[in-house]
Amino acid sequence: MPAFPRSKFLFHIGITPDVTLFFNRANYPYKYAMSTITLSCLVVGENPYENAFAVEIDTTKLVSFFRDAIKEKIDDNVKAKDLKLWKVDISLEKENKKLELVNTKINVNIKDELGGEELPPLSKISKHFSSQPADEHIHIIVQRPVETKEVHCTATYGRHKPEKFLWAVTRGQITLSWQWERTFNRSLGRR
Template sequence: MLQDTTTNGHLKLFCLVDGESTSNAFPLTIPSSETVGELRKLIKVEKAPEFDDIAADKLTLWSILIPDDRNNDERPILLDTTSGKTKLKATTKLSKVFTSELPDDTIHIIVQRPPVTRRWLLFMAWLSGVTNSITAFHSSEQWQQQA
């Protein structure tokens, strides 16, 4: 069965974050006259708080058609090993990406998070060191004497 992509000028797209299983797919409805950039913003809102620390323009969206096979709905979908994907540009209208009816029970968009930066890794290492220092202090005799 095919899904009419132009019902009232809106698209109903099923999206999936790279590395997650199809059981975590989420639907979004957006006017077909909007751009990929607007879809990024909508995805960021939908995926809050998970995407709170990511700017919408840092998300990379890929057009794809992956059947939502209920027998494998716990298997992660990895962008690197998936064929038939097309990287989408922020300025492209969705009506140009999805020009025909979309099949039902199908993932239409894969959302790729930005790569982890060196600064983020350094922050996490620092935070881990602070946490370890606090834990060590709480275990120390000095802390127990003050408590």
């Protein structure tokens, strides 16, 4: 509940846990509604049926506070400020293309392929969600920062001189099968 100067209001009545009426000295009621909503969230690349989670947030809060609440739910060593939040509407009730993309593709283009809208950190939740969105839908896609690992290697192919190369691997390239095939073909003299 916001802090109001005590002298401004004579008394207040709690109607429901979310709505309070304040009366000033002229007996004009001032309604203050503290609205909380529950949003279903999913980290990109995770199974929506097993790994989706809910976060309850006050709609008067900023998106940056929402990121902090999400960070507490995901067990990751990423800083909250590095998470990107996207507003989406993906139904979990039946199979659909968006659900398949978010489940299988780590580097999915959230804006184009999922119809996502990036949530700026300093905007209020109420700007993006004026009421409680539909149940059994994913409302927020959480995008981790792109991680790149570099591996410096030296390889010798037969009697040829050593060749140095660098692997820059993102999360989406976990299997390096293409690199193995390239190395194998080079060892056979194929280009």
